[in-house]
Amino acid sequence: MPLLSIVTPSHQPVREQLLEAYESVRSQKLPADWEVEWVIQEDGDTGAVRDILPGDPMVKFATGRRGGVALTRSIALARAGGELVRNLDQDDVLTPGALARDIDVLSSDPLVQWTTSPALDLMPDGSTVGFDTDPAPGRIEPGFVLEHWRAHDYRLPVHPTTICIRRELAVALGGWMGVPGSDDTGLLVPASVVSYGYFHSEVGLLYRKWPGQETAATGHYAPAEWTLRMRLIEQRAETVRRLWPQIIGTR
Numbered sequence: 001m002p003l004l005s006i007v008t009p010s011h012q013p014v015r016e017q018l019l020e021a022y023e024s025v026r027s028q029k030l031p032a033d034w035e036v037e038w039v040i041q042e043d044g045d046t047g048a049v050r051d052i053l054p055g056d057p058m059v060k061f062a063t064g065r066r067g068g069v070a071l072t073r074s075i076a077l078a079r080a081g082g083e084l085v086r087n088l089d090q091d092d093v094l095t096p097g098a099l100a101r102d103i104d105v106l107s108s109d110p111l112v113q114w115t116t117s118p119a120l121d122l123m124p125d126g127s128t129v130g131f132d133t134d135p136a137p138g139r140i141e142p143g144f145v146l147e148h149w150r151a152h153d154y155r156l157p158v159h160p161t162t163i164c165i166r167r168e169l170a171v172a173l174g175g176w177m178g179v180p181g182s183d184d185t186g187l188l189v190p191a192s193v194v195s196y197g198y199f200h201s202e203v204g205l206l207y208r209k210w211p212g213q214e215t216a217a218t219g220h221y222a223p224a225e226w227t228l229r230m231r232l233i234e235q236r237a238e239t240v241r242r243l244w245p246q247i248i249g250t251r
Contacts (some may be wrong), residue, residue, distance in 0.1 A: 002107070005082030005101060005167070009072035009177065010090045011043040015052050016104075017091040022053055023137045024094040029038045034103055043075035070183035071213060072248060073176035077167075086164040087184065090245065091213060091230045093206040102164035105198045111249040112139065113189070113195035114165040116158040117204025124210055130203075133157065137201035142247055145192035146237050149185075158197075160184035165191060169248060177236065179229045181220050186233045193241040194250040 006025060010018075038059050040049050045063040051060055064075055077085060084106055088094060102115050120128040135144075135157050139149050148157040161184050169191055177186020191197070214220060 001026050001033055002084075003081035003082035003098050004030075004036050004084045004086060004097075004164075005074035006036065006038045006082055006086045006088050007036065007073060008040045008088050008090050009043055009069050009076060010040050010049050011069075011072070013048055013052060014212070018049065018052050020093055021088065022056075022059075023091060026056070026058070026087070028094060028095065028099045029097065030100055031103055036093065036099060037082065038079070038088075039080045039203075041072050043069065043072040068175045070178045070186075071182075074178075077170060077175045080167065083167055084164055085167045085170055088205075089160055089161060091208045091210070092161065093208070097202065098204040098219065098226065099164075101200050101202060101204065105168065105237055106164065107199075109139075109198070111196045112198045113169050113248050114163055114191050115198045115200060116140075116160070116162045116164075116188075117200040117202065119159040119162050119205040119207045120206045122206040128206065135199050136184060137199050137217065140197035140199055142196060143193055143241075145197070146189055146234075146241075150188060150234070155182060156185060156188070158199055158232065159205065159207065160188040161207065163188055163191075169195060169216045174239065177233065179224065179232060181214060182229050182233065186229075186236065189233055189237045190240040193237050194244045204244075 023028045030036060040061045041061040042049055049061050066196060084120050086102060105112055105115050118134050122128055145157060172186060173190050176183040179186055
């Protein structure tokens, strides 16, 4: 049966948040001929996830050396067996039908190599906040994401953590980019210049906003490091576009 792999890096998970993420995965309704696995890779070797989650054959958990989010996410990719790979952070929540919509597009349109969807910020009080800058739903042309990102002070038109991508493309691009933050941007932007994407109209993710998240740390936006990360991601995208022989999916 075809398989979709959800990959999740984990470090010092909050019990209630991880259980909510688990329920959002467990409750997904898939097409009849598809299966899902949740590949969780701990950034470290405490076994904390095993102590929180119930025994479930869907969950594939492993520990490893400390290495940061990007390295841990890519190790999870190495363990993933699915032809499609969906990102999910340990504190976020999938919405009902999110995986089925990814599968529907990627199994029916060979030109599309990745999908993204609207995300709502999930606030500490349980309320949600949306955005009015989402692109129109449907196919995303190669180059659109990069040019928008450049023109809007390195702000993406789509939320990179919602990505579901063909595993072959993710592996060819080296997985999530080995930078201290913005590793999901470092995968999405290069993927978007060499292939078509797709933006769903339906919300696919609740993105939890809380003090413990990586993007809430002051260092994430330190000007010197931020500039270097954005410069390297941009150079990676331009180099991939220049050296890649053709747009993926058109051959």
